[in-house]
Amino acid sequence: MNGYTGKILRINLTTKETSIIDTKKYEQWGGGHGIGSALFWDLCEDKTVDGLDPKNVVTIMTSPLVGTIAPAAAGRTEVQGIGVQAHPKGWFTRSNFGGQFAAMLKFAGWDGIVIEGKADKPVWIDIRNNNIEIKDANGLWGKDTWETQELIQGEVEKNFNQWHEVGTSRDTGRTTQKPAVLANGPAGENLVTYASLVHGSGNGAGQGGFGAIWGSKNLKAISVLGTGSVEVADPSVLLEARIALQKRRYDVDKPLRKSTHEDPTEIAPWGMPYALTNLSYRSPGFAGPGAFFLQSNEKSRPKGCVGCFVNCRRNSESGRTNESTCVDIAFAGANPEAQHAATESMQRLGINNFVLSVGFPWLKNLYKMGVLGPGKEIHTNLPFDRQDSPDFYNALMKAIANREDIGADLAEGLYQAAEKWGRLEDIETGLLRITFWGYPEHYDPRIEVEWSYASILGDRDFNDHALNWYIHWIPFIGMLLGEEPLMSAEQVVNLAAEALVPYKDPMLLDYSEENIYSENKVKMISWIKGYNLFWKNSLGYCDWAWPDLINLNQEDYKGFTPDAEPLFYNAVTGQNITFEDGMKIGSKIWNLDRAIYILQGRHRDMEVLSGYVYKVPNESPYKATMFIDGEWSYDDGIGRVLDEEKYEEWKTKYYSFEGWDPKTGWPKRSTLEELGLGYVADELEKQGKLGN
Secondary structure, rough: OOOOOOOEEEEEEEOOEEEEEHHHHHHHHHHHHHHHHHHHHHHHOOOOOOOOOOOOOEEEOOOOOOOOOOOOOOOOOEEEOOOOOOOOOOOEEEEEEOOOHHHHHHHHHOOEEEOOOOOOEEEEEEEOOOOEEEEEOOOOOOHHHHHHHHHHHHHHOOOOOOOEEEEOOOOOOOEEEOOEEEOHHHHHOOOOOOOOEOOOOOEEEEOOHHHHOOOOOOEEEEEEEOOOOOOOOOOOHHHHHHHHHHHHHHHHOOOOOOOOOOOOOHHHHHOOEHHHHHHHHHHOOOHHHHHHHOOOOOEEEEEOOOOOOOOEEEEEEOOOOOOOOOHHOOOOOHHOOOOHHHHHHHHHOOHHHHHHHHHHHHHHHHHHHHOOOOOOOOOOOOOOHHHHHHHHHHHHHHHHOOOOOOHHHOOHHHHHHHHHOOOOOHHHHHHHHHEEOOEOOOOOOOOOHHHEEEHHHHOOOOOOOOOHHHHHHHHHHHHHHHOOOOOOOHHHHHHHHHOOOOOHHHHHHHHOOOOOHHHHHHHHHHHHHHHHHHHHHOOOOOOOOOOOOOOOOOOOEEEOOOOOOHHHEEEEEHHOHHHHHHHHHHHHHHHHHHHHHHHHOOHHHHOHHHHHHHHHHOOOOEEEEEOOOOOOEEEOOOOOOOOHHHHEEEEHHHHHHHHHHHOOOOHHHHHHHHOOOOOHHHHHOOOOOOOO
């Protein structure tokens, strides 16, 4: 099994027993998300339980590309189980993180881990190749994620800077590497519904509330130290493909274009250096989203996950905000000191900052309105009079993690807090931008509709930038800089469409008001789900770098999708699948996930977006590619709302396209059997939830 170790570790925390699952049985699912969903289906006997129930099964999966040199694909870990963050139901859900953990798990000889049951007291899991121990974590309980990792690393590597004896063989039993640790923080211990698991300084499994799920199981951390390797079917092809991609996509010696702003110290109108902007144009992850948002002059160096040459993160001289990126930093506003303090507090406590990126503005508005504060309708002693100061962010996040002050309500989720405070109208008016399943708005759900459609059909903010980089950011950065976009809208859609196999239709990228309810957007969501669930979440291709629809470093701007993804996969595994084969596996995974949601109670009547999406017009320029009056352009979408009736009609089109019952949204037997999921159809029929 090239690319696989052949073993999945199964741990029952209740009985303290461990066993081995043969990966071969699940190889058809690819890895990561696909294998995780299949394992959950087989091992979770009652899929209707709450996420905090000991019967909840959590999977932590790698992929065949992990631990190899497949670029932007060799270091990611997929976490799955019944979540606790969503409202009104904690759907079967997922999260994902990078760093070194996944590769170290493969080097230890494991394709993944299954966690079942609940320990009777706090524990951590110590994995050293085939040696597995469940250890007492009483001394770690209450520690933050950074402290926990340091203490465990000290325990594992007592002879620091010397060879660590992991096994008995000289070739496979000794290493100088530190163990990779995935840790839970105080927020997870106190069952905050959006508590994260943190690895390293800033790699986090943020969405879904897996920190709380671990907390409910009394699981503090998993440490892995391995000395093995990953067998690759064709190393020469893999190496040649990596070098070619690196040279053509990330050759920084090639000028991207002649900029009108060559002075690296010149600042754009919105506060970002022009020189950095030109770098960020090159690719989603080239300059690093951390650099994109953080205004800091201190010395730093690039940081990346195992096997990746993109290096989209940063390590600074001071160590502040190391490995944190994008919203990890931007959620705290523009004050650099507040950014540093808030980011460090969030990572240490194990809190999903994306919730706070919407929660902070809402709370500040309530304070400004005189609704929230000392002695107010929503009483709090937190320092809202010192907003955007490090003290404010630290105090509020500690209150959430420890369930103190208003943090006790916020720990349940933003929707739940609004409901308790009698402020649900804030969701209707858009003061609180919660769009789907209690999750915050990411990109505008009225214009870039894959964010609303794909998320409400699934379990969470689907967080897939597959198209977003090209149809939104290319024109948006140009607008912010007062410059023309690098490419015309017609160039973008024609180039990107060539990679959208099997459709290859530019109209899939039309975000005009008429087209967002059409069959074109049905196909677009179907493509996104197939690509996301197999190539990204099952094989671990990173969202910052894949798909590569357009390559701005090339004269013809042609990207490497759909050729590169199967090239790397086949070189590692020795298989011979096509891009479209992978999309079909993605469709199979999508139907399996959908079946789990349905067993949990999902019905089409529930797949309705928040009121503001239908009622509150977009007021800010939001660039996207639109085909209007026979021409392609980047339109602002100002004044756009979704038409609820047309959206419901679109749902019917989508359900029919996928082979689901349009009245219920439930898959039909014929659809499931065609995908090799007859046993899933049997279970749905047994529960009276099979589509007609």
